[in-house]
Amino acid sequence: MESKRLAKVFKALSNERRLELFRLIYDQCKLEESRATQDGKGCCEGIEKAFTMACGCLNLSRSTISHHFKELQNAGLITCTRQGQTYMCQVNEDYVDAVRSFLG
Amino acid sequence: MESKRLAKVFKALSNERRLELFRLIYDQCKLEESRATQDGKGCCEGIEKAFTMACGCLNLSRSTISHHFKELQNAGLITCTRQGQTYMCQVNEDYVDAVRSFLG
DNA sequence: CTTATAATTCGATAACTATCGAATTATTCC
């Protein structure tokens, strides 16, 4: 991945609260995925009510959390689609891999 | 690694030019290391004249480059020791590993 | 259509960042 894009990903993860948010989403996704595998469904479709969940976990205003979600999306780390009143949110594994293997 | 420290590392890598700088240092270190292994010396002692080298590679003022070095050091990614008029610079592998495996 | 809930956008503010050139400090060599 070229520097510009990678730097953008790092920037998205450079705020402590936003990093926590991303971890929250990531962990939740992993959980869903293992459940899905157990049920023989294959992969995780994404987590529901991600925004609501995040609001419950992070001590920040809703507008700030909304902002952080946007940043993570903008960097390419997650994809969110609205489903009725709430979010369906997925982690983009390729991007996470890019971070992991950005060196070596 | 806890969020606070990890976020700091990401912040250090979130600037495109600084990311380039880090890669430069990192690649150079890897090169030295493979040479050292060939010579039977074990590991890389660090790269000499890192600052000077960086000045030649990045199109930025010396003061800005100095600032970027400081940021990388401050985040824990590299260690620089002055050697006479120049730098001896090393990558802290543990930190790079932490970044790589920050998830999964 | 009204009410309730969820999420976004807006406007403001305070704090932080990248960058530069100039001045300064540290080191080496003559």
Added chain:
DNA sequence: GGAATAATTCGATAGTTATCGAATTATAAG
């Protein structure tokens, strides 16, 4: 000690970011 080179610090500036509360928009349910 003086000159040359290397790196740091200083002060300024323009741009970005995190955060909030209030106002707004979107959706669902009665």
